[in-house]
Amino acid sequence: MRIDVVTIFPEYLAPLELSLVGKAHRAGLLDLRVHDLRTWTTDRHRTVDDTPIGGGAGMVMRPDVWGEALDGLLGDDGAVELLVPTPSGERFTQRTAERLAAVPRLVVACGRYEGIDARVAEHYRARGVPVTEVSLGDYVLNGGEVAALVVVEAVARLLPGVVGNPDSLVEESHGAAGLLEYPVYTRPPQWRGHDVPEVLLSGHHARIARWRRDRALERTAERRPDLVARLPADALDADDRRL
């Protein structure tokens, strides 16, 4: 999979050269390329923004500079998806990450200021490019770079060979079960007067699995009742319903 990230702050994406994503990049499992949007400016001040038409505070990113940058990165063969982080986007979820992990090429357009001129997304949609506008959540960031870091990491870890133990991708929070993750522990069994739950030391796998599911259900009901409400009717068995 190839991911191109376009930004006026390329150094913001430097953390992607660390850890798993960096290893995947170096191993050739992920072709990650970061581009400075100012490369495509033509004036001596390398201008990427202008005042908003219709008035309002702040500045808007110019369509012409973005067009020059994206024309070079987006074909019109549909094999490339344009991802635009924005406060007004659809919520980015694990389902989004799973879908994007199957896309051959992704171009992430990181806006700044008040955002990117709306005609940019409109133009590439009209040219048949799949364009997805995503938001990380209901809070305000200063630009799309943090979202790009999140998207690249969430997608890259789903690519074959990136995560050492693929089983760890199965039992994940917000995974197929739709529940939050159960609490995890490691050694020592006693730490500052806090003991690991006895059942986890029992070696009784069925009881451990039951305990973990119970804790996941309790956590989800307590912290994310919206996820419980979305569970399919057959998701909870009789044991679950005793809680």
Ligand SMILES: CN1CCN(Cc2ccc(Cn3ccc4ccc(-c5n[nH]c(N)c5C#N)cc43)cc2)CC1
């Ligand atoms: C007058 N009002 C009219 C509404 N605007 C709204 C607004 C517009 C842009 C920005 C800054 N910004 C620029 C590009 C960009 C991309 C993503 C995100 C982003 N924020 N939160 C998420 N979950 C994000 C994601 N993903 C923010 C971005 C902030 C606030 C304010 C002024």
